[in-house]
Amino acid sequence: MSTRNLAHLFRPQSIAVIGASNREKSVGAVVMRNLLEGGFEGPIMPVNAKYQAVAGVLAYPDVDSLPVTPDMAVICTPPATVVPMIEALGQRGTRAATVLTAGMARHTLEDGRTYQEAMLDVARAYGMRILGPNCVGLLVPGMKMNASFAHISALDGKIAFVSQSGAVCTSVLDWAKPRGIGFSHFISLGDIADVDFGDVLDYLGSDPHTRAILLYIETIRQRRNFMSAARAAARNKPILAIKSGRVAEGAKAAASHTGALAGADHVYDAAFKRAGMLRVNDFEELFAAVETLARARPTKGERLAVLTNGGGLGVMAVDELIAHGGQLAELSEETIARLDQVLPETWSKGNPVDIIGDAPGERYEAALKALFESREVDAVLCMHCPVAISSATEVAEKVIEVARANRRVNLATCWVGEQAVREPREMFAKASIPTFDTPSKAVQAFMHLVTYRRNQDMLMETPASLPSDFTPATATARLVMENALSMGHDFMSEPEAKAVFAAYGIPTVETHIARTPEDCREMAAQMEGAVALKVLSPDITHKSDVGGVVLDLNTPEEVESAARHMEERLRATFPDAELSGFTVQRMARRPGAHELIVGVSNDPIFGPVILFGEGGTAVEVIGDRAVGLPPLNMSLARQIISETRIYKRLLGYRDRPPADLDAICLTLIQVAQLVIDIPEIQELDINPLFADSKGVLAVDARIKVAIPHNVGKRLAIRPYPKQQEEKVALRPVNGFPEREVLIRPIRPEDEPNHHEFISRLTDEDIRFRFFGLVHELPHSQMARLTQIDYDREMAFIAEGRRASGGRETLGVVRTVTDSENDSAEFSIVVRSDLKGSGLGQILLKKMIGYCRQRQTRVMVGQVLKENTRMLHFVESLGFRRTRTVDEGVVEVELDLAAPPTEAEGA
Known part of the structure; x- marks a missing residue:
């Protein structure tokens, strides 16, 4: 899917109405009426062989008879007629159609295709876009177009x-x-x-x-x-x-x-x-x-102050705020002292700021100024209920006057009532100040700002680096998985699942398989301390529900006896269940540890989903869960954790120290990477995952496996393409010896190094890259450069090691591909002191190869005319100058469908 030809749909210059009619209340009649009454300024051409004219407009018997090719057609005819109409329109050159017809998927042709499938096949052959079918149509009022019924x-x-x-x-x-x-x-x-x-x-x-x-x-x-x-x-x-x-x-x-x-x-x-x-x-x-969102400035914080002349209104607003997870500003002593100077002695001395029912406009003005100057307040909800002593309009005038001078704090108003407050509300609307008629709606609006800011922050946040190096043993995990599939098992055994987790760096409890009660005794004799015994059966998922778990067994004899009783009980209760044996595992002694669950499920819409929450045997009853989409980083993992009720307990309370949140976040990241790397994993449970100040420990594990379908698009967000990483050698230059660097896709975590990279470019390099002097990019822009969508963009960086330790960015090449995968616009910049090392050529060749692999048609770029070195460089790789954009800028293009040049393949 793409935006191809959508301009013909949403901004057509001419419209044909297929099935236009004079029959009253028919769809074809209503569409014609709407188009004509709307005042659409292009040709409106009714197509219907039954009529000479429709709604007074000359009609045409078929598409071939139309005097001009319509940009867009509105189809109102029965299902059987739609496919031939699309064929006729496609041949004529029409590139968009709005199909109002219903029932297209319920009827089939002789070849077995539904009418809808056949319609799409024809439309795609002509590059035609289809809106619908079974839709009301579309309206674009700015074009006076009402192509709907x-x-x-x-x-x-x-x-x-x-x-x-x-x-x-x-x-x-x-x-x-x-x-x-x-x-x-x-x-x-x-x-x-x-x-x-x-x-x-x-x-x-x-x-x-x-x-x-x-x-x-x-x-x-x-x-x-x-x-x-x-x-x-x-x-x-x-x-x-x-x-x-x-x-x-x-x-x-x-x-x-x-x-x-x-x-x-x-x-x-x-x-x-x-x-x-x-x-x-x-x-x-x-x-x-x-x-x-349109009237309020973007909020930089979440602390709300409530100013009111009625205590009851203030309490209602605070109740609503807390119920929605909002934060009430805690007024500082300085702010309270400032309010004391301008308010009656009987004011509330806290937040909400109740300035008493007789408050005139001057009192509102003074209180608002104090709150606007308070550093602990991010937003103010100013409320007023009508009273005989004070004028609601006069108070509104003062509030608007104070608001004009305010540039920091967001302001919303709530004038409660109807007749007496109609004029103030109109005044606030004209002053572009959000205004509401109830405390509930006002607080809800504030929380819209807060939630929107939180979600935007997730888009822009620079994630922390992983707390430890994470290099999974993917081949090992895949071997275990393939073995389970080859044996026809839907679920891995617990030891197999734990082996997979261990391959991805997740700490697990020592677990061994025993086939018989005697084997259990011998296994326990080799292990120190108490052990846990669990049944091993592909037919039993929740072992504790069927008596398949016994804890705190201290001697080999106790283990053997427990295994015999477990086997007898299972044979009697579940005679058809396959008993593969038992697992004997060391008892995990983590007194005071939190029991968590980390899991994976397959959502039918968004694919693999990571789950986190409070674990244990009552996990479904507790229902404390939050979910996220892979891939994850430290920021996204922490966000998921923070949405659960157990999060506050993980932060520590009373004499209980905080749990190691970094270790929990890393576990979520490891599980997310596991399901990215091994698409055969359909479901996954770690329950419980013990977590305390010492880290995490996976106690019980379950993995469901199956042959996957549509592997390429199963993830809603394309993950980091690790397969694009490669190491290359640079030539010695400017005192730098020959050295090895890593060429890899950019990651959000690269933002700090990217700031440093840009700071080390010369003024000339910056001007050639950004067509102007930009010494420092704001976080929002830098986040846009480092947090890319790998499905639509690519940026390869060259990463080297500093002499003092750590890694640094040496150069970057990036492309942004259009929605058709037709054209990729590229840019490249290399750190000034590394020119001559061959890095620029390595990066650009890497990107050319990547775009060829994606089957993009052309790569294009814009280069300043005076940047002759860059022009000669790209021309040596097969680019050619295509046009002059303006006096100082040349566009270059590389045909990716042509065979690679000798220089490119060298």
């Missing part, structure tokens, strides 16, 4: 709305218009045969007419395309989503409605957070959140 038009605005449900589309249109809410685009996706959420996000993410993107989602079909597009668009503008099917019953309904499986709700939550999106629950909250 909606009952009401849309106002022009800066918000894009994209929905899977046609009923939701018409309901939102009906809801939004009387509220004065306008749209840049209003798109009904329908059955998503072709154009999907990812395609639309890619298009709207760079659309200058769209300020925010709103999504109504029932299910996601293209996991990686969605995540890549959402993460890219969310860096440019807010993306807010409603996801239906929050509970199991709702999820079943969604699956029935869309004909696709609905993923678990908490996995959608994790995906939205990872993409930097904000999730809301209903339409009122959706549009309120848009207004909040």
Whole structure:
């Protein structure tokens, strides 16, 4: 999927309506009426052999008869006619169609294909994009285009709305218009045969007419395309989503409605957070959140101060804040003293700041100034309830006046009531100050800002380095897995699972296999201290539930006796279960350790998912869990842990020291890497994982294996491509001896070294690379350079060792590939003191090879004319000058479909 030809869909210059009709209330009649009444300025061409004219517009009997080739066609005809219509349009040169027809997937042709499959086959042959089928259509008010059968038009605005449900589309249109809410685009996706959420996000993410993107989602079909597009668009503008099917019953309904499986709700939550999106629950909250994000400045903190003339209102706001996981600002002694000077003695002396019911505008003004100057306050919610003594309008005037001089703290207002506060609310709206009619809505809006900032921070955060070197023995783990599969087992034995974990550096309990009770006794005699005995059976998953676990056995005789009783009990209770033997493992003595669970499940929508929470035998009852998508780093792992209830206990309390959080994070990263490297792993449990101040220990383990399907796209986010790493030798230059460097893809953890790398470039190198003098890039820009989406971008760095120890960045080459994989724009820069070492040629050849491997058509780049050294360098590798962009910039291009040049292959 891609943005190819989407401009023809969303900004067409001419439209054909296939199946246009004069029959009242037919879809073809409504579409024609909407297009004409909307005022679309290009040709509107009805196609229907039954009519000479439709709605007063000359009609045409077929596509071949149209006077001009339509950019986009709206198809309103029965299912059997759609495929031939797409064929005729494709031959004519039309590159986009909106198919309103329903039932395309329910009817089949003689060759077994559904009408929908046949329609897509024809459309792809002509490069035509299809919106729908079974959709309401689309509206682009800025173009006066209403290519839909909606009952009401849309106002022009800066918000894009994209929905899977046609009923939701018409309901939102009906809801939004009387509220004065306008749209840049209003798109009904329908059955998503072709154009999907990812395609639309890619298009709207760079659309200058769209300020925010709103999504109504029932299910996601293209996991990686969605995540890549959402993460890219969310860096440019807010993306807010409603996801239906929050509970199991709702999820079943969604699956029935869309004909696709609905993923678990908490996995959608994790995906939205990872993409930097904000999730809301209903339409009122959706549009309120848009207004909040648009009017409020980005919040830099989460500490809220509540200013009110009514104590009850303040308490309500605080209750709502705490219930939503917000943070109430703790006023400093300095701030309280400042408020004491300007408020009556009877004020609340804390937060919420109750300034008493008779507070006039001057008192609000003085209190707000004190709170705006307070360093422990990040945002203020200013509330007012109508009283006879004070004017709500006069108070609003003072609040607006103070707000104009405030440049640091976010401000929201809540004037409670109706008639008496109508004018103040209008005043706040004109002053672009967010205003709400209830404490609940005001606090909810503040938490939208907080949650949005948290999710954006996840996009931009520089992760910490791993606490220890992590080099998995993947070959060893794969050998164990292949052995289990070759024996026809769905589940690895516990010793096999622990061997896999050990290969990935996860500490495990010493465990041995014994076939008979006598073997158990001999094994225990060789082990020091108490042991645990467990049944070994591929047919028994939860051993403790069937009496298959006995702990604290102190002598070999006790172990043998326990094994005999266990065998007798299992033979009597589960006669059909295969008893492979027993495991004898050393008792893990970790008094006071927390019992955790780390697991992996396979979500039908987003693929492998990492789970973390409180473990033990009652794990399902406790229900304390958080999930995340692989791959993980230290920051993402800690974020997952922090979302559980057990997190606060892991930080330590009373005389219990904090658990080793770095070790827990590393375990999550190791498990994530394990499922990335070995796609045969379908499910995984470490329960319990003991965690305390000394580290972690995997006590019990379970891994389910199966031959995977669609290995290439099973992960929602493409992981670090380690296979691209290679070591090369540089020539001696400028006093540097010949040395070996590592060429590898860039990682988010490289940001600190990247700052240092840019600081060591000369002014000329910086100007040649950035077309201007940039001595230091802000964190947001540097994060964008180091936190790349490997599915769409690539950056190879050259990494060497400092003489003083540690690693440093010596050079970088990067490409950004368009959504068609047609063109990759490249840039390259090498540290100034290493020119002549051959590093530039090594890096660019590496990137050329990578782009050829991806089957990209061309590599292009822009070079300053005065940078003659770079021009000669790229031309030596086969690039040619194609055009002059402006007076000082030349574009160069390499045809990747052509055979490699001798210089490139050297």
